[in-house]
Amino acid sequence: MFSDSPSGSFSGSIDLSLLGWNDSLSLPAGTVPARVARVDRGAAEVIAADGQFQARYSARVRRAAADDPIALPCVGDWVALDRLPEGRYELDAVLPRTSAFVRGGVSRDSRGGLSGDGQGQILAANVDIVFVAEPSMHSTDFADLGRIERLVALAWESGGRPVVIVTKADLFEQGLGDLLADVESAAPGVDVHAVCSMTGEGVDLVRAYLDGSKTAVILGPSGAGKSTLVNALAGETVMDTQQVRAADGRGRHTTVHRELIPLPGGGLIIDTPGIRRVGLYDMSDGVDLVFSDIEELAANCRFGDCSHDGEPGCAVQAALESGELPERRLESWFKLQREAAWMARRSDARLRSEETRKWKIIHKEMRKPGRSRP
Template structure:
């Protein structure tokens, strides 16, 4: 089977970045040290070449990811090798943040690319949740990362057919948590909202679906593809939680145009290299902060604080302020960890250079 690479997102600009004597391909799935790719002459299972292995040492972000465009080199033994990852236009990266045994943040400041060269990020949040109707904090976090990736976030409140009443109120709460972002109710089983989601995908546009287990991501992918391409399972009745069905990320070309990446359920996703993403999600708080009496207001107990005033009069929900503070702390912590890692890498680089200089015959007596 042959493929038109331009329908997969290939462009003349990418062609200019392709190394000599290589052919382009797009990564559809990754495995340890290898990937399934789609090239013009068909699909191939390719192993990583030495250049890719070297560039990814100590930096997981450099590893090939689903959605990447890569250069394949033909080997004398009659097979392709993944020679190089081409520059990404967008990348959805999560940080390695977790909670340690004493409740603090821990991690190494490194990131993991969940999807690359994505135009649209579908944030899937189920309308029926075991403890609440929707996890607004998770939506805020994923939307912040979506903005930071360079893609356009779209929130899909899934399984709307299971929501008995108050759907419009729920959608209003979600819109308040993601200002400036399109929010749609979707029932993949009934086909409601699927056409709206498909409207974001045309030509060679690529979307990734992110959300917790049981959010109906694979069911949505199947509805968009018009085929049962992804296995699905029901949410556990005992606790309302979803079971992991998708265990890998996979790029799927859609018959009607566009491509979509299905992903496993996300339990926790840390921030990574956050700049304007948090500011865009919390544009309402950022606007209030500009009205504070003091430019360096910490919004804790300072006089003339517009943020606290809005909190006291009920215009700003306490939950949203706490969520903003949490993401600000995490972003600052990740930035400090990343800076420390970069300093360490630079130190190691100069140690190697100095060691080689001492070994050089020109420096010997």
């Protein structure tokens, strides 16, 4: 059962099916299942059938993470715990994930170019719904459509279902319908809802996505009202909140870690720190789904390898000239396509480097005195 603690912690005997456990998940012999609620350095706060506690990583988990950071346990993971002789638990394995929200290790260098190592960072696992939160009121513009497109692309790629939430709807006095239409055009086929957590507007619509034992993660910039929405869904204060700075309209980092929070009546939500910059990672279909309108136009170009940048018979450029396709959206598509291709090249180069390093180690071992040769 859930405890009455406002921290969202558990006490007593816990029915893991309330957390999404099902018997199709297989465990290594002699271990017990648990779900990761929070991650600390070298350990994780986990929820098992007999309570919520901290479990340190086994040597096997640390070795796997050294080879691939994506293998690190993260919030939402189902894990196998091994009970040690002294009575405490050790996190011995991460069970296969049904979905994973991963952002690329992309940053900007001093010249504004892309830099990074091609590796990713996993933000949440085994998520059914990805709520993309975008505040309806900014100091300079009403919504960052490019950020919405980027986060929705990553949400599709994760295996979860994206839903866009336009928060702080009470601050938008006129034209909310036009704003929602702009957001819908930036995320074709994705549900878009206006929400005001303070008044309760739209909160029930959001809660309806979490029926049963579904898990959601909420993503967006600092000041988007993520923690306020989590509190509204929980019906109590489970996350601290702060006001947006009046000077520049930017939010403060209230949430400093990712945390799995149970909700009354079922469902779980993962609150996350504000995201300033999100790089793409291992994209295959996410960008295509977000820009399905451009993909449909491109299918009508005269040439199959059209780059949509001046070729004759380009249906994409024709739509741009007629006003059917906004220039901002085409530029965003070009940008994400370039970034996805860049990340793919970086990932391929990293894999080749790791393969070369592995064979160098093997050859070095084979050259040691006393080793037999094939």
